[in-house]
Amino acid sequence: QVQLVESGGGLVQTGGSLRLSCTASGRPFSLFDAMGWFRQAPGKDREFVAAVSTNEGKINYSDSAKGRFTIARDSARTMTLQMNNLQPEDTAKYFCTADELFRTVLIGTADYWGRGTQVIVSS
Numbered sequence: 001q002v003q004l005v006e007s008g009g010g011l012v013q014t015g016g017s018l019r020l021s022c023t024a025s026g027r028p029f030s031l032f033d034a035m036g037w038f039r040q041a042p043g044k045d046r047e048f049v050a051a052v053s054t055n056e057g058k059i060n061y062s063d064s065a066k067g068r069f070t071i072a073r074d075s076a077r078t079m080t081l082q083m084n085n086l087q088p089e090d091t092a093k094y095f096c097t098a099d100e101l102f103r104t105v106l107i108g109t110a111d112y113w114g115r116g117t118q119v120i121v122s123s
Contacts (some may be wrong), residue, residue, distance in 0.1 A: 001114050002026045004096050009117030012086055016121070020081040021074075022096030022114060034102040035079045036110070037071065039092035039119075046108060049094070050081060053102035060106060064089070086121045093118050 006018040036051030050061045050071040059071060070082040079096060094101070094117055099110035 002098075004098060004112055004114035006094060006096050006114045006117035008080075009094060009119045011120045014087060014121055014123050016086050017082070017084045018059045018119060020083065020094055020096075020117060020119075021077045022081075022095065024077045024098065024101060028108075031100075032098040032112075033100055034110070035071075035073065035096065036104040036105040037081050037094055037096055038108060039090075039094045041092040044092075046095070048106065048108060051102065052079075053105075053120045056102055058102060080105045083119075086119075088121045091119060091121050 003025045004022055006022050012018055033055045034053045037049040038046050039049050040046040048062050049065050050069055052059045052071050068085045072080050074080055096114045097105055097110040098112045099105050104110045
């Protein structure tokens, strides 16, 4: 059984940085072509943040993440999201996700999801 576990969330001031990690157990990330990050703020829908496809050589970011966030695959079991210049509107619970298909990760219908890690950006 695949499990995805996020870590690295916390409280940070506006302009600060955080590095989120997602670690897979039960099945290494190397067997997933696509991995990504979504976030959900209180009272709002879940939204796409970033995704990476190894086979297709693609990386996608949301408009809000471009230029500030960097998604990377560090190993067969770990993916990271480096977040710089954080703003209060980045406050949300961040979820990692993985699937064999890039498209399903992009649209948020991937098979595997973590439980999330909370990010709070104070103004």
